[in-house]
Amino acid sequence: MQQEFTPMILIHLGAALAALVLGIAVFLRRKGNLAHRVLGRAWVGLMLVTAITTYWIRGGGSFSWIHGLSVISLVALSFAVYFAMTGNILRHQRIMKGVFFGGLVVAGAFTLLPARLLGQALWSSLGVI
Numbered sequence: 001m002q003q004e005f006t007p008m009i010l011i012h013l014g015a016a017l018a019a020l021v022l023g024i025a026v027f028l029r030r031k032g033n034l035a036h037r038v039l040g041r042a043w044v045g046l047m048l049v050t051a052i053t054t055y056w057i058r059g060g061g062s063f064s065w066i067h068g069l070s071v072i073s074l075v076a077l078s079f080a081v082y083f084a085m086t087g088n089i090l091r092h093q094r095i096m097k098g099v100f101f102g103g104l105v106v107a108g109a110f111t112l113l114p115a116r117l118l119g120q121a122l123w124s125s126l127g128v129i
Helices: 007-028 034-056 065-085 089-111 117-125
Strands: none
Touching: 007 034, 007 089, 034 065, 034 089, 065 089, 089 117
């Protein structure tokens, strides 16, 4: 059975792509000001949507290792927000960088594998597979 781009997958993909773009912008901008806090909250919201929607995306009806990464992301985001609110900026920064690179960049790279739905769509449209 071939998997399709369901509405939940499209919501997940849209939130992840928006979080990727917004995350880059947040990293490149000045930190600690109102704009950083507003953009950071939006980024956390997008990451929450990205992580939570994975639980409605299951290949073959079962959970996979990526769902464990979603749990880690949710916990890490909670700690990062807590550390920002309590003034522990170094821990906040470390966790946010970890969630960005681990939860978006690395996990996103895995979605581009030819056996995955997005990877299949991308590589077949480019004529590679």
